[in-house]
Amino acid sequence: MGARVLEDGRLKLAVGILEFRMDGLLDTGASVSVIGVEGWERIKGSVATWNKVPSSAIVKVADGRECEILGSVLLEVTFDGIKKVINFFVIVSLPHELLLGIDFWRSFGLRVGLKTNIVVGVPDMGEMGEVSLAKGEGLDLDYSGGLLI
Secondary structure, rough: OOOOOOOOOOEEEEEEEEOEEEEEEEOOOOOEEEEEEHHHHHHHHHHHOOEEEEOOOOOEEOOOOOEEEOEEEEEEEEEEEEEEEEEEHHHHHHOOOOOEEEHHHHHEEEEEEOOEEEEEEOOOEEEEEEEEEOOOOOOOOOOOOOOOO
């Protein structure tokens, strides 16, 4: 599983969910993680249970749209050889496979080096590793985006 920088500077991580390899957009503005239409269509047949919510559950996303939350699902996520259970909100009107929010960052001990790299740390194991960005490429963080929950 690895990381890649998109043309617009955003960062995607490859993670494992159930038996699937998925790309998750790291979203520093989202307090929670979200599975969008592409991700939900891939895994919904393999999900034994999930929590549906009333149709009045709405969130506002970074571009200002209001999106309906269908429910939430606890999923085992594998990243960098480590497995953690993360709660994902199911929002099928989002075009992304996954948005990996601050809950994901905290679970896996991710920290961002603003000038040169993403630093991956697992606090309970005391290990640190780095995922380097392209030479001379920084990472711009925009805390105004993401889900407002």
